[in-house]
Amino acid sequence: MNAMLKTAGLSLLASGLIACGGDENQDASVPQNYHNITTHMQGTVFDAVTGARISNDSLKVMLVQGDKYRTAKLNKEYGGDYFISDIPTSTENNVTFRMEATATGYQPVVASVDFMADTNSLQDKNAWRMGNFYLYPLGVSAADMTVTVTYNGEMIEGATVQLQPNTGGNTLTADSINVIAPNNGFQGAITATTDAEGNAVFSGDALVLGGRYQVQILPMSYKGIELGQPAAVNVNIGTDIIHQRVAMADIVPGTNDGLYVAQASNEDDNAINSNGSLILKLSRPVSIVNESLASAALTNATTAVLDSNSQGSEVTVTLSTDGLTLTLQPNFSTTPVSFNGSNSGTADNAMFITYSNLFVRLQDSDTTELYDVLSLVDTSGATVSGRVNVTVAF
Numbered sequence: 001m002n003a004m005l006k007t008a009g010l011s012l013l014a015s016g017l018i019a020c021g022g023d024e025n026q027d028a029s030v031p032q033n034y035h036n037i038t039t040h041m042q043g044t045v046f047d048a049v050t051g052a053r054i055s056n057d058s059l060k061v062m063l064v065q066g067d068k069y070r071t072a073k074l075n076k077e078y079g080g081d082y083f084i085s086d087i088p089t090s091t092e093n094n095v096t097f098r099m100e101a102t103a104t105g106y107q108p109v110v111a112s113v114d115f116m117a118d119t120n121s122l123q124d125k126n127a128w129r130m131g132n133f134y135l136y137p138l139g140v141s142a143a144d145m146t147v148t149v150t151y152n153g154e155m156i157e158g159a160t161v162q163l164q165p166n167t168g169g170n171t172l173t174a175d176s177i178n179v180i181a182p183n184n185g186f187q188g189a190i191t192a193t194t195d196a197e198g199n200a201v202f203s204g205d206a207l208v209l210g211g212r213y214q215v216q217i218l219p220m221s222y223k224g225i226e227l228g229q230p231a232a233v234n235v236n237i238g239t240d241i242i243h244q245r246v247a248m249a250d251i252v253p254g255t256n257d258g259l260y261v262a263q264a265s266n267e268d269d270n271a272i273n274s275n276g277s278l279i280l281k282l283s284r285p286v287s288i289v290n291e292s293l294a295s296a297a298l299t300n301a302t303t304a305v306l307d308s309n310s311q312g313s314e315v316t317v318t319l320s321t322d323g324l325t326l327t328l329q330p331n332f333s334t335t336p337v338s339f340n341g342s343n344s345g346t347a348d349n350a351m352f353i354t355y356s357n358l359f360v361r362l363q364d365s366d367t368t369e370l371y372d373v374l375s376l377v378d379t380s381g382a383t384v385s386g387r388v389n390v391t392v393a394f
Helices: none
Strands: 010-012 038-047 060-065 068-071 081-088 096-102 109-114 126-135 145-151 160-165 190-193 199-202 212-217 220-222 225-228 233-236 243-247 261-264 278-282 286-289 295-299 315-319 325-330 332-334 352-356 359-362 387-389
Touching: 060 081, 096 126, 109 126, 145 160, 145 212, 190 199, 212 243, 233 243, 286 315
Parallel strands: 038 126, 145 243
Antiparallel strands: 010 126, 038 081, 060 068, 060 096, 096 109, 145 199, 160 190, 160 212, 212 233, 220 225, 261 278, 278 325, 286 359, 295 352, 315 325, 352 387
């Protein structure tokens, strides 16, 4: 356990609980512009391990209100219960005080508490709040914590996992609705790398008992797929499970097992490629399935004609040795004619070629699923374009 931190364990159980006292004939619809609003606060101090009330004579709950140190009233009949009355309260959320709870044999709790009230629902000048404290016994250590990182059910080795201290919610709570933040600093992020089983283990000796951390998996490349953590994961050391699982997701939108077009030669819609070729770089290595299925069609062709002697003869598809780059090259039986200023009758005006039906399989997967490359998404999440502009408009 990191002894440098006085862990906080104050939770609001009913932060919106407002008093219903006052004049019973008062019209609740009349706007109230109260000043000098006060809050009465009450709650219970619990053992964070057993959940039992802490009722020994050493228990002390204190509110630090400027230069006033106010000791809460403790209920001897109901051990652990405390009460503090008439706490200055704001309608602008700008009143913050420190609260402390101590007891012999327990780690102390220090927390900052904001006191405010909404006059639209306030029926008198008194608001009520409840806040429970959870104290850890001295000598109790945090257990080791394991984070398992996966993608599509596969365990990921080599992922960088960080436990980032969450100082905005650094508190231990067992049943809280709203958490009071202590704003205490403690040691920086702890980093570990996943092993062959996808596990990153953090020693309990390095963790703050009662501390709140955010589990962060750094973006990474896995089998050519760019992965990211889809959502933040927060854990409270001591109350949450000690084995946290995080499933990574494709950074690029789409549901094609992480296969997408990472780069395309036709990304600029206005670019002209006089040879009509299209080069696509993919996120995962693939194998071409039946190259003869690939097809192409010309639009606005005046002179140009594609070779159509046999199925697939109009397009030649080549794949790089690493399986990541596809090149589609048109085969013209009559080559395109560009406008030279005086050949408007024979030149191909704003001609473009559109590719389709290029099917592949993943090399590094057990699945036999087919993917149409020209139906995949690009890095923006949009379906990749099979269009290549070959001649300019005139």
